[in-house]
Amino acid sequence: AQSVTQPDIHITVSEGASLELRCNYSYGATPYLFWYVQSPGQGLQLLLKYFSGDTLVQGIKGFEAEFKRSQSSFNLRKPSVHWSDAAEYFCAVGARDTGTASKLTFGTGTRLQVTL
């Protein structure tokens, strides 16, 4: 069974500083990997996804993530954080054999606070 660990429950960064949110997964093969963002009171917005190919994935809002097979990680990065990035971020993994269509397994989320 797949699982996802987001070790940081809460992170605070200053506006303009760089950001890295950690995500580690457990899965027997190469999974499908996703990052979603949820603003307060809102639904889930897909930031980026990795299926195959280039291990550095570009997403929306200036985010990127790098798939590192050797470390079973898919960390999310942004070079310069904006106050509007304050939200909760979820990493998710989908099984490659059945496709993500049937199920995503989510991490517990990291809440990002941005100070001005």
Added chain:
Amino acid sequence: EAQVTQNPRYLITVTGKKLTVTCSQNMNHEYMSWYRQDPGLGLRQIYYSMNVEVTDKGDVPEGYKVSRKEKRNFPLILESPSPNQTSLYFCASSTRQGGENTIYFGEGSWLTVV
């Protein structure tokens, strides 16, 4: 516009009063799912459906029922809601056709059971 629509968005109900949260998608997706989101636990899958009349349990199915009589609709039924079902619920749809493999989520339904 591709959409997953849930109703109601907000609901306060009492223990034991049956309720249904509807979900509809306009993308002709074969897969649909329900998730619940709780603080500190992330999102957990309740039930999913791979096509009409095909449903299966997810990680936390207890206390819920689903049906898939039409491809576009996947209602979530709480026959006898209890306070521990107070949560934020998300419906999702997806397809494997064309290698899509992207899950589309609805905007969520906030349910409070008192």
